Amino acid sequence: MCEAIGKLHDRSTRSSSVKLGKQLGTNLASWSNYRLGTPTHYASxxxxxxxxxxxxxKVRLARNGIGSATPLTERPYLVIGTLNFCYPTIDSYLYHDSETPSMAAKDDSIDTRIPPTCPAPISQxxxxxxxxxxxxxxxLLKEPESARVQEPxxxxxxxxxxxxACAPANQGTLPAAADDDNDNNVEExxxxxxxxxFMSGAIWNSLDNNDETPGCVAARLGLRGLYTLCVEAGVRAELLFGLLDGYEELESDDGEEGEGEEDGNAQDGGEVKEGENANGSAELGGAAEDVEVVVDSEQTFVPKRAGGPDVNSKDYLRSDLTYSDGKLVDSAQNGVMMAWETSIMRASVEALLPDLQAGRRILNIGxxxxxxxxxxxxxxxxxxxxIEAHPAVLEHINSSDxxxxxxxxxxxxxxxxxxxxxGKWQEVVPKLLEQGETYDAIYFDTFGEDYNQLRMFFTEYVPGLLEEQGRFGFFNGLGADRKICYDVYTQVVEMHLSDAGxxxxxxxxxxxMKDLAKEGEGEWEGVKRRYxxxxxxxxxxxxxxG
Ligand SMILES: C[S@@+](CC[C@H](N)C(=O)[O-])C[C@H]1O[C@@H](n2cnc3c(N)ncnc32)[C@H](O)[C@@H]1O
Known part of the structure; x- marks a missing residue:
């Protein structure tokens, strides 16, 4: 029965109920590592x-260690994911049958997040x-890249x-500080x-294996101040990327110099052989790449960034499209447009033309x-x-439907x-501008293009195309696959709009969200990605x- 709860770690080979009793008052490892008392049924x-x-x-919890495995409680619970037990708040990590938590619990324990297999420099x-x-x-942060390391x-x-570490269950693992009387100090x-x-180059939107950015963790734990810091860092980073965009990397002949530097480092650090830098912080510069870590390839974490585009305009404009009940999808099943957005379109029309008067001049892109x-x-x-660029959409426009x-x-x-x-708006719009066309309302909603295209549109063309009292709107799906990206892009686009006047x-x-909440279900049935x-x-x- 014991095996059914999963792989037991070395530490739990002793009688687990004793271990539980002994460790009450400290942070216990995850549920899957321990037997708690004498469970009547294990969740297999x-x-x-x-x-x-x-x-x-059902579970009986042992309270007092060896020989006194007195049942503390025996009642049915729902287990939500891997659980951490941190006495005395144990009940807050167990859910009664009648309660269904809205979110799957995440295992935020230090033992799970930084396992013993973590290479020493990263672990440190x-x-x-x-x-x-x-x-x-x-x-340690003086070493390049050290703020960006990720547990493999x-x-x-x-x-x-x-x-x-600020999660309530983790606060017991933190060293006490003189002024550590309340949670707020921990957050401070x-x-x-x-x-x-962040000042040392940490990346605001790196993802962990729970598909969470640091900001997502802060939001989930209700840590508003930390969340705001992450949003601010995201805005700074995205603004910087925006500034760099359009600049070309200058050719340089310092390739040899770079190699020399590498050699120099190796010499400075003495005889550093590959895989031998597992202990010292001095070798951290190469920690992420150089340390040989043996991990199950299926488990290996592949770092990526949140909010990156997964469709590009060129491929999209060449792909086949299918109009079906309530949606338009490309050949890779990406949702190009979906009927659930109708209320957003309606609200956009009302915002662009608030008096809903006839006789207005309108430009719609996409x-x-x-x-x-x-x-x-x-x-x-x-x-x-x-303006429309995709041949299949143009064919549809000219069909009897x-x-x-x-x-x-x-x-x-x-x-x-x-x-x-x-044609593509990038080709059509300059001609409209040349012809002196102007509009009371302009709406922009394309697909497969990155933010820079939208930015170019409102910076270079909107001021010339829009009537003095006119209004411009766009489908605001920037970063909409996670809250923090949406919050970051709201601020970024606002600054860029301001730059454009x-x-x-x-x-x-x-x-x-009733029919939008689950990947592949409801509105997302037949759609590759919940955008x-x-x-x-x-x-x-x-x-x-003005
Ligand atoms: C999300 S849909 C627009 C949906 C529209 N707002 C509606 O209410 O149905 C995006 C459209 O933009 C078109 N499109 C994509 N890139 C374009 C470009 N560069 N120029 C013009 N149209 C483009 C796509 O083919 C697609 O028809």
């Missing part, structure tokens, strides 16, 4: 992973960060560690460490399912221009007033400044 599927496992079982940094030991951490199997970075110390890590164009068309505009074909173009109040411009007002809309995960949409309405 408990593993070390943090996925949600919900199963009812992570432990200092976890303990908020700034004095010991600072010298869990992906724990020093940022994750400093933040995660963590903030100092997080600040230092036809998709024609949802917003149908709404614009209902308003009997005096000019309605659509669409009301935007040649007949619609011919129905305009004047020649060329209603028009679908075929545009004011923005945000309107927050509720998104009904929207948030219950609030921030709708931007932009106007020309």
């Amino acid at each position: 599927t408990i593993t070390d992973s943090s996925v949600a496992i919900v199963q009812s079982f 940094i992570l432990h200092h960060a976890w303990r908020h030991d700034l004095a010991s951490l600072k010298p 199997t869990t992906g724990e970075s020093p940022l994750h560690a400093a933040i995660r 110390r963590a903030k100092a460490v997080v600040h230092e890590l 036809f998709g399912m024609g949802i917003i164009d149908s709404m614009f068309a209902e308003m009997h505009p005096s000019k309605h221009h659509i 669409s009301k935007f074909g040649k007949e619609w173009e011919a129905s305009g109040p004047s020649d060329g007033a209603y028009k679908v411009h075929s 545009l004011d923005v007002e945000w309107q927050e809309l509720e998104v009904d 929207w995960t948030l219950d609030k949409y921030r709708l931007p309405t932009c106007t020309l400044m």
